Amino acid sequence: MKHLSLSLLSLLAGMAAAQAVDVVYVSALAPNGGDGSTNLPYNNITKAISNSDAKTVMILPGQYREAVKIQRSVSIVTACGPNYTQIVSPGVGVEVSGVGVNANIQGLMITALSHGVQMNDGWYGTINVLCSVIQNSGGNGVLLGSYNGWRGMTFENSIILNVQGNGIYCRGNLQWIRIRNSSITKCAGYLFNGDGTSDGNWGSSTWDIAIEYSNASNFGRNFAGNILRTTVAYGDGMISTLDPQWLGGDNLDQGKLDFRLSSASPFRDAGNPSLTYFDPDNTRNDVGAYGGPYSRGFFENPVQGPMVLGVTVDNTYVPRGAKITVRARGSIYK
Numbered sequence: 001m002k003h004l005s006l007s008l009l010s011l012l013a014g015m016a017a018a019q020a021v022d023v024v025y026v027s028a029l030a031p032n033g034g035d036g037s038t039n040l041p042y043n044n045i046t047k048a049i050s051n052s053d054a055k056t057v058m059i060l061p062g063q064y065r066e067a068v069k070i071q072r073s074v075s076i077v078t079a080c081g082p083n084y085t086q087i088v089s090p091g092v093g094v095e096v097s098g099v100g101v102n103a104n105i106q107g108l109m110i111t112a113l114s115h116g117v118q119m120n121d122g123w124y125g126t127i128n129v130l131c132s133v134i135q136n137s138g139g140n141g142v143l144l145g146s147y148n149g150w151r152g153m154t155f156e157n158s159i160i161l162n163v164q165g166n167g168i169y170c171r172g173n174l175q176w177i178r179i180r181n182s183s184i185t186k187c188a189g190y191l192f193n194g195d196g197t198s199d200g201n202w203g204s205s206t207w208d209i210a211i212e213y214s215n216a217s218n219f220g221r222n223f224a225g226n227i228l229r230t231t232v233a234y235g236d237g238m239i240s241t242l243d244p245q246w247l248g249g250d251n252l253d254q255g256k257l258d259f260r261l262s263s264a265s266p267f268r269d270a271g272n273p274s275l276t277y278f279d280p281d282n283t284r285n286d287v288g289a290y291g292g293p294y295s296r297g298f299f300e301n302p303v304q305g306p307m308v309l310g311v312t313v314d315n316t317y318v319p320r321g322a323k324i325t326v327r328a329r330g331s332i333y334k
Contacts, residue, residue, distance in 0.1 A: 024054040028062025045087070049074060059085055059108070067091040067112075071098040073125075078107035081298030082133040082289050083248075083258055086111065092118045093137065101125040106294055108132045109257075115139035116163065119153070126151045130294040133159045133259055140165035141187065144174055152176035157271070157285070157292035159259060160184040166193040167219070179211040181271035181287050183244060185218045213237035213272045215244060215287065239287065241266050246288070260290045260300070267291075 024036030030043040041060065042048045045068050048057040057076045061084040068076070068087060076094075078085040086109040087093050093112035096103045097120035105128070110116045116134030119127055119142075134141045141160035144153065152175045159182065160167050166189035168177065184191055192209060212235030245265035248258030261267050271277055271285025277292055279285055280299040285292050290299060318324055 021051075021053045023056045023058055024048045024051050025058045025060060026064075027060040028064055029060075045076060049076070061085050063088055065089075068094045070094065070096045070103045071101065073100070073102045075104035075106065076108070077104070077297075079297055081107050081131070081295065082109035083260070085109065089113065092116075092139075092143075093134070094118070095120060096125070096127055097121060098125065099123045102127075104128045104130060105132055106130040107289075107298065110134045110137070112137045112139070115143040115165070116141050116160070118143040118145055120145055124151060126153065128154045128156070129158050130154075131157045131289045131292060133161065133257075133289050134163065135159070135161040135257070137163045138165075139163070140167070140169040140189070141184065142168045144168065144170040144177075152178070155179045155182055157181045157287070157289060157294060158183075159289050160187065162186045164188045167191045167216075168193075170194045175208075177209045179209070179214055181213050181277060181285050181292055183215040183267070183288055185215060185244075187219050189219070191216050191219055210235060211238070213239075213270065213285070213287065215239040215241060215267070217241065237270065237272065239266060239270055244288065259288060261286055261288065 025038055025041035026036075026045055026048045027041040027043065030041045032043060034040040034042045034047075036042050036048055036051055036054065044066055045057060045059060045064055046066055048054060049068070049070060049072075052072065055074060057074060059076060059078045061078075061080045063086045065088045067089040070076070085107065089110070089112040091112065092114045093110035093116045094105055095118045100123065102125055105117065107130070110132065114137070116137045116139070117127070117129060129142070141163045142153070142155070155168075155177065156179075161183070163186075165187070167184040167187045168191070169189075170192075171194060214237075216238070217240065244267050245262040246258060247260045247262055267287035269284040269286065271287045271291060273284050277285040279291050280293065280296045289295070
């Protein structure tokens with residue numbers, strides 16, 4: 001029986017180790033040689049994604065100067081939100097490609113010399129941009145550049161701001177885009193644009209765009225450019241404002257943006273009223289990157305206090321009545 005118990009404990013320990021690899025960690029402050037654990041995180045996002053066992057890449061606060069490429073199904077998420085976790089890319093910010101790839105981009109700020117997010121050729125995949133900010137990019141906010149069968153994109157509780165191209169540009173065949181509880185503003189081009197050729201580069205007759213409970217304003221051109229065979233449905237709750245009243249404003253000269261909402265912001269409690277989209281405090285959705293259920297880890301969090309980066313437990317198995325010591329390390333991000 002004792003041997004069986006030890007074997008069972010070994011099996012459970014092995015299962016725990018197998019489950020633990022589902023999530024790997026990245027810290028811009030980490031040295032080389034990390035293994036993706038909480039105590040030894042990777043020091044760039046690319047290395048973390050290359051760990052094919054990882055389903056989620058948890059990105060700790062910092063600035064990551066790299067062009068991120070996703071070629072498999074994975075979620076890249078942040079612990080503290082877009083104000084404190086930024087990808088600064090010399091090319092495309094996040095580039096997604098591959099057959100059947102389903103990618104989630106959650107809680108990040110993306111600044112890119114080229115496009116913020118780009119979808120390349122791939123069949124049957126989807127991309128979800130959640131609680132993220134694409135700003136000050138030299139190309140389009142999002143380039144849907146696939147000629148081969150992507151299913152579509154969800155852009156939820158996210159922001160496109162100050163891009164030199166279009167908010168969303170498509171030169172390929174997709175079925176749908178869903179934009180909700182978001183803000184797309186100050187784009188030099190259109191809100192939506194496409195190649196506009198006669199074969200319908202925006203897809204088949206079943207292709208559609210739906211935007212609701214969002215702010216779409218201040219474009220260099222107009223709402224829509226060359227988009228053929230496409231239905232653009234402006235749903236309920238569209239917000240008409242040039243001033244979302246973010247706490248940091250929207251002036252890039254301020255050096256660091258703060259996309260939390262002021263108390264008087266017209267974006268507060270202006271998102272989809274369904275319970276599905278409620279904020280973590282159980283109130284109606286706040287439009288933008290600091291609202292909705294996917295902001296749970298950083299909702300109304302100024303990140304002024306310590307953040308736990310790693311936890312270790314001494315003496316995991318002890319007799320009844322004995323003590324277990326839990327140690328944590330952390331940092332303060334200002």
